[in-house]
Amino acid sequence: MKVALATPPDTATLLDLDKQLCFPLYAASRLLTRIYQPLLERYGLTYPQYIVLIILWEKTPCSVTEIGERALLNSNTLTPLLKRLEQQGVITRTRDSGDERVVMIALTEHGRALKSKCACIPTEMQKRLGFDPDKAIALKQLLDEFLRHLRAHASDHLA
Amino acid sequence: MKVALATPPDTATLLDLDKQLCFPLYAASRLLTRIYQPLLERYGLTYPQYIVLIILWEKTPCSVTEIGERALLNSNTLTPLLKRLEQQGVITRTRDSGDERVVMIALTEHGRALKSKCACIPTEMQKRLGFDPDKAIALKQLLDEFLRHLRAHASDHLA
DNA sequence: AGCGATTATATCGCACAAGATATAATCGCT
DNA sequence: AGCGATTATATCTTGTGCGATATAATCGCT
Structure with missing residues (x-):
């Protein structure tokens, strides 16, 4: 049943901004740092x-x-x-x-x-941010795991 | 039942590196960018x-x-x-x-x-990274939601 | 029409990031 | 002991990031 021919899984589609994993990481990191700045x-x-x-x-x-x-x-x-x-x-x-x-x-x-x-900064940041704490914890756990993976990847590629 | 007095939920503890949400975001963003670099x-x-x-x-x-x-x-x-x-x-x-x-x-x-x-870069990156695709998708969804939240927060604080 | 407020881009200054390379100290091997 | 390899920091260069400010064009209001 080839019903999806109108929008094929074109490789080019993967280049859309909202398909990227790296972009939200890059953008969120910068935006979050901007919120830290006035406190620091x-x-x-x-x-x-x-x-x-x-x-x-x-x-x-x-x-x-x-x-x-x-x-x-x-x-x-x-x-x-x-x-x-x-x-x-x-x-x-x-x-x-x-x-x-x-x-x-x-x-x-x-x-x-x-x-x-x-x-007081961690607490103050949490308050200013107002992001659902459960989601923040889930995000942090996934990020920590991802970072562990990246660390291992980085040390692999030194040799 | 004050059983946890030995390790009280000291505010200072929140300042440990592995308690931070921002740090894995900041570090993962940089490490991931380093993997893009040779392709770009x-x-x-x-x-x-x-x-x-x-x-x-x-x-x-x-x-x-x-x-x-x-x-x-x-x-x-x-x-x-x-x-x-x-x-x-x-x-x-x-x-x-x-x-x-x-x-x-x-x-x-x-x-x-x-x-x-x-x-070919998105596919090549996925291959080089070797991170569990299901976890990558879960991470991306949470990150996108977090980024939407940060965007809204940022536009709030322009006025 | 006129003029203060807003908007779009540019510029300046400082502080990261990170690859490439330099320098000096230590290690390991014979 | 001697010397090439490794290690720890430093330096140089290029390219972001971003707060603050400048400049010029447009808008809005009377």
């Missing part, structure tokens, strides 16, 4: 800087490589970002005495203090 | 340029504003990007004779021809 700029932070701080609030000090593995960023992005955080007095950068290649990043007192100031 | 660079395209072309392949010509509404980008990002596409001979930029404020973007012959060359 109170403390002079950008979103990537906030991510780095979250990593350091969990464990300090960290090497640049450790931060990079967690945030999925390389030194070409991290080095300038960390220098800016150092300028702002949020972190310190020190060469590891055991291995002089390594730069250890540690929170300053100010950096540590920012944690309690930022503590 | 054959045609000298970046991922945002590819998005703009997808929009134009669906409808040409388009005004800069129309493209911006679809791609969720403003002229500060689009103008330079479109100038680069123009340099590469993929599009043309012409002032609208009816309304001199508007710049109309149209595909060139080369730009049109790129569509058939890029037709």
